[in-house]
Amino acid sequence: MDNRKLLGFLVIIVLGIIAIIITNYLIRKNKELKKNLNHRYALHLVRLAFFVMCIVNLVKILDPKFDTASVLLKGSALAVAILGFAAQTAISDIICGFLISFNKPFEVGDRIIVEGLEPGIVEDITLRHTVIQIYDGIRIIVPNSQLNSKTVINTSYHNTDRRGIHLKYSVSYDTDVQKAIDIIRDCVVASPYTMTVESNGIIEDSGPVYFMSYADSALILETTIWVSRNTNSYVAINDMNLRINAAFNKFGIEIPYNYMNVVKFDGVPKEVKESLPVKTANAPLKRHYRTDTVRLSHGIRDVEKALEVARTYGKRQGLEPRDLAQLELLTEESVGVIENIVDDIPIRVWIEGSGFKYRIHLSFNASVGSKEYRKLLSLSTSGKNESISTLAGKLKEIMLIGINNTDSNNGERKAYKWALSDNRINEDEIGESILTAIASDIRVSVTKDKVEFLVIKSTQ
Amino acid sequence: MNIKKEQNGSEMNISLEGRLDTTTAPELETELKASLEGIDALNFDFSALEYVSSAGLRVLLSAQKTMNRQGKMVIRNVKPEIMEIFEVTGFVDILTIE
Numbered sequence: 001m002d003n004r005k006l007l008g009f010l011v012i013i014v015l016g017i018i019a020i021i022i023t024n025y026l027i028r029k030n031k032e033l034k035k036n037l038n039h040r041y042a043l044h045l046v047r048l049a050f051f052v053m054c055i056v057n058l059v060k061i062l063d064p065k066f067d068t069a070s071v072l073l074k075g076s077a078l079a080v081a082i083l084g085f086a087a088q089t090a091i092s093d094i095i096c097g098f099l100i101s102f103n104k105p106f107e108v109g110d111r112i113i114v115e116g117l118e119p120g121i122v123e124d125i126t127l128r129h130t131v132i133q134i135y136d137g138i139r140i141i142v143p144n145s146q147l148n149s150k151t152v153i154n155t156s157y158h159n160t161d162r163r164g165i166h167l168k169y170s171v172s173y174d175t176d177v178q179k180a181i182d183i184i185r186d187c188v189v190a191s192p193y194t195m196t197v198e199s200n201g202i203i204e205d206s207g208p209v210y211f212m213s214y215a216d217s218a219l220i221l222e223t224t225i226w227v228s229r230n231t232n233s234y235v236a237i238n239d240m241n242l243r244i245n246a247a248f249n250k251f252g253i254e255i256p257y258n259y260m261n262v263v264k265f266d267g268v269p270k271e272v273k274e275s276l277p278v279k280t281a282n283a284p285l286k287r288h289y290r291t292d293t294v295r296l297s298h299g300i301r302d303v304e305k306a307l308e309v310a311r312t313y314g315k316r317q318g319l320e321p322r323d324l325a326q327l328e329l330l331t332e333e334s335v336g337v338i339e340n341i342v343d344d345i346p347i348r349v350w351i352e353g354s355g356f357k358y359r360i361h362l363s364f365n366a367s368v369g370s371k372e373y374r375k376l377l378s379l380s381t382s383g384k385n386e387s388i389s390t391l392a393g394k395l396k397e398i399m400l401i402g403i404n405n406t407d408s409n410n411g412e413r414k415a416y417k418w419a420l421s422d423n424r425i426n427e428d429e430i431g432e433s434i435l436t437a438i439a440s441d442i443r444v445s446v447t448k449d450k451v452e453f454l455v456i457k458s459t460q
Numbered sequence: 461m462n463i464k465k466e467q468n469g470s471e472m473n474i475s476l477e478g479r480l481d482t483t484t485a486p487e488l489e490t491e492l493k494a495s496l497e498g499i500d501a502l503n504f505d506f507s508a509l510e511y512v513s514s515a516g517l518r519v520l521l522s523a524q525k526t527m528n529r530q531g532k533m534v535i536r537n538v539k540p541e542i543m544e545i546f547e548v549t550g551f552v553d554i555l556t557i558e
Contacts, residue, residue, distance in 0.1 A: 303481070303482040303483065304483060307481075322541060325510070325511055325541055328511065329511070329513055329545070332481060332482060332513045332514075332515075333513065333514055336482065336514060336515075430514040430517050430518055430521070430549060431513075431514035433548070433549045433550070434513070434514055434517075434545065434548065434549055437548035437549065438548060
């Protein structure tokens with residue numbers, strides 16, 4: 001080999017080595033690349049392309065007549081077939097890797113559960129495989145072709161700051177389920193690894209716990225906790241299980257298991273059970289709760305039935321006495337106002353909310369006339385029908401109440417002025433004035449055959 | 461709701477204890493209709509009243525109208541929660557509250 005060829009040879013090798021060093025450095029050190037799946041895959045692809053180019057150029061230096069196109073197109077068909085057949089798995093992995101990096105069913109740092117494998121954190125993707133980290137440094141190397149064809153559960157999908165961990169707990173059939181749910185939520189709040197949850201625009205201290213199913217010997221309660229991406233999932237799960245196990249033991253919640261023999265079991269002493277508080281000192285307040293729905297039929301007990309719903313909600317959410325009194329007042333006045341507007345139509349009432357904000361729902365199935373429609377809109381804070389979003393709906397409203405009456409209140413509350421000398425004081429307006437003055441917001445939704453009246457109150 | 465009534469000649473003192481709402485307001489209304497004839501001073505003591513709704517305000521409004529013709533009506537010892545209702549409804553301008 002002459003000096004020129006040798007120099008060319010060395011230059012290509014040195015360039016190749018430099019390229020490999022740079023790409024390795026970028027993959028290991030660059031923060032953006034560390035957490036971006038398709039960038040990492042692209043870099044592997046670039047490295048492969050560079051490697052192939054270097055080999056081709058080296059061969060060309062050794063054999064100037066070497067023509068890549070001729071080799072690929074005119075080479076022995078048998079050799080190409082054998083090569084293709086032998087490399088089909090590798091090629092499949094490369095193509096699947098490309099598809100994964102392009103479609104992004106998961107990202108680096110996501111917690112995924114691959115069908116048949118342990119849950120783990122996506123650590124890396126190469127041209128051939130994806131690396132998933134499970135317990136304490138143990139990695140699962142999954143070929144991209146397998147990952148592309150299996151079902152993947154991603155608990156961190158599109159969540160850049162957190163990942164979800166789904167937990168299941170079994171309790172015995174005679175458990176006070178609501179108490180067990182409260183205990184689990186208290187444990188979630190108490191754990192230093194868990195994060196808050198946003199639900200319906202409210203930040204709650206923990207996610208809901210659902211009573212999901214009946215098993216042979218147990219009731220299954222499930223919840224999803226959320227942890228920071230920087231938190232080791234196994235540490236968080238371990239912490240949660242320890243807390244819940246201790247709490248269940250403390251409050252006498254039995255975790256059932258199958259008995260082979262009949263064993264006499266006395267259970268937690270009654271005096272111990274009765275002395276233990278249901279909630280911890282740091283019992284959370286912000287949890288979503290929905291009462292049962294009661295049906296009012298314009299009877300003499302309607303207000304009392306509605307107030308029972310309000311008291312149930314207030315007690316459940318631990319409302320302060322003043323807030324509870326306002327809730328009762330808003331409930332009583334809402335029922336009174338709606339029953340004045342519609343005669344003899346059954347009304348459904350329920351209350352839901354998350355601690356510092358609650359919503360009193362009144363709903364009935366009826367087609368209202370223009371007079372009732374105007375009355376309902378006059379109570380709404382915005383003066384608008386919340387269900388109207390299309391031009392057709394707006395036209396229908398104009399037909400119902402005329403064009404001059406379709407302007408919104410622009411958020412201004414109607415002012416109620418009383419004068420004893422004025423014998424025209426409408427006593428129905430007393431209830432309306434209380435309602436509109438105390439409620440944070442009132443929304444009305446009227447469709448062809450249904451009316452929803454929503455009273456919203458923020459207690460903070 | 462408990463209604464305690466004391467009459468001294470043409471002056472009547474009524475103490476209300478509990479809640480004045482849709483279910484209890486009719487009781488107060490009946491009591492007042494039966495008692496106000498010949499009375500020229502009606503005094504309410506709300507120190508033990510915890511809750512008032514529009515139904516209660518209607519009864520108070522009716523009593524105030526009656527007493528405006530006959531004499532005067534005063535409400536005393538109103539709790540802050542009840543006063544808030546009087547204020548937001550504007551009833552603080554109609555009723556005499558001390």
